[in-house]
Amino acid sequence: MKQIVVISGKGGTGKSVLTASFATLAKNKVMVDCDVDAADLHLLLHPVIKERHQFRSGKKAVIDRKLCTGCGSCIAVCRFDAVSGGFAIDPISCEGCVLCSHICPTGAITMEENLAGEYFVSNTKYGPFVHAKLGIAEDNSGKLVAKIRQVAKEIAERDKLDYVIIDGPPGIGCPVIASLSGVDCAVVVTEPTLSGLHDAKRVIEVAGHFKVPVKLVVNKYDLNEEMTGAIENFCGDNGVTVIGKIGFDKAVVESMVAGKTIVEYCDGGIKEEIVNIWGKVAV
Numbered sequence: 503m504k505q506i507v508v509i510s511g512k513g514g515t516g517k518s519v520l521t522a523s524f525a526t527l528a529k530n531k532v533m534v535d536c537d538v539d540a541a542d543l544h545l546l547l548h549p550v551i552k553e554r555h556q557f558r559s560g561k562k563a564v565i566d567r568k569l570c571t572g573c574g575s576c577i578a579v580c581r582f583d584a585v586s587g588g589f590a591i592d593p594i595s596c597e598g599c600v601l602c603s604h605i606c607p608t609g610a611i612t613m614e615e616n617l618a619g620e621y622f623v624s625n626t627k628y629g630p631f632v633h634a635k636l637g638i639a640e641d642n643s644g645k646l647v648a649k650i651r652q653v654a655k656e657i658a659e660r661d662k663l664d665y666v667i668i669d670g671p672p673g674i675g676c677p678v679i680a681s682l683s684g685v686d687c688a689v690v691v692t693e694p695t696l697s698g699l700h701d702a703k704r705v706i707e708v709a710g711h712f713k714v715p716v717k718l719v720v721n722k723y724d725l726n727e728e729m730t731g732a733i734e735n736f737c738g739d740n741g742v743t744v745i746g747k748i749g750f751d752k753a754v755v756e757s758m759v760a761g762k763t764i765v766e767y768c769d770g771g772i773k774e775e776i777v778n779i780w781g782k783v784a785v
């Protein structure tokens with residue numbers, strides 16, 4: 503079983519379009535959407551939720567009003583202004599530092615497990631799909647990504663699947679690291695702009711740190727062929743294989759409006775390029 507992550511260093515490069523196409527082209531696979539802050543792969547894969555699970559991570563303070571004498575010590579010690587004048591804890595502001603629970607003279611404050619989000623195992627016409635939704639203002643996206651990757655890996659092992667195809671989150675932070683760790687190949691999708699090159703460099707560096715082999719795709723390469731050349735030069739100098747260049751095609755937007763993956767939506771041109779790219783990823 504091979505784990506493949508598609509990443510970009512930033513959002514809006516066409517990463518999910520490529521991942522959804524891989525979902526259509528790969529035969530025996532499970533898909534995972536690791537962009538738990540702003541998941542979008544479900545818009546193309548149309549999942550039917552089969553299992554829904556709570557994701558708990560970290561702790562938040564809770565005040566038992568029956569035990570509280572109103573001494574105000576918790577308000578005084580909380581550096582995050584999470585305790586209101588009415589002695590209630592704002593769960594969004596509480597950082598779970600536990601200080602107030604130690605300081606409370608009546609034992610009115612306990613630390614309770616925090617519901618940080620949900621994750622789902624779904625059926626799609628392309629195969630099983632694991633996805634998630636992080637709660638508002640939650641910052642445990644790395645842990646949630648690790649969780650859904652573990653669930654997807656277990657499904658792949660149980661069903662003897664050939665691929666785990668991961669739609670990675672944007673950026674280079676914790677959730678990206680959680681998406682990259684232990685994969686067999688990272689496909690970096692970039693666009694021919696200065697910021698595209700900059701972001702691709704950063705994410706390639708992160709992948710290099712974890713010794714993950716990288717393959718690169720330039721999306722909309724024909725919008726700036728000079729910059730595409732600069733990206734190819736950078737890749738050549740740094741041992742990264744450019745496995746494909748996808749031209750700008752308005753059929754991509756049309757396919758999204760139609761709720762289809764681009765390889766389902768059209769023939770020739772862009773479809774052929776993506777089929778070629780998949781052929782170089784699947785080896």
Ligand code: SF4
Binds near residue numbers: 565572575
């Ligand atoms: S420290 Fe304890 S007793 Fe004092 S106000 Fe806070 S919750 Fe109430």
Ligand code: SF4
Binds near residue numbers: 591595602603
């Ligand atoms: S646990 Fe820490 S952050 Fe949360 S209310 Fe208590 S003192 Fe404030």
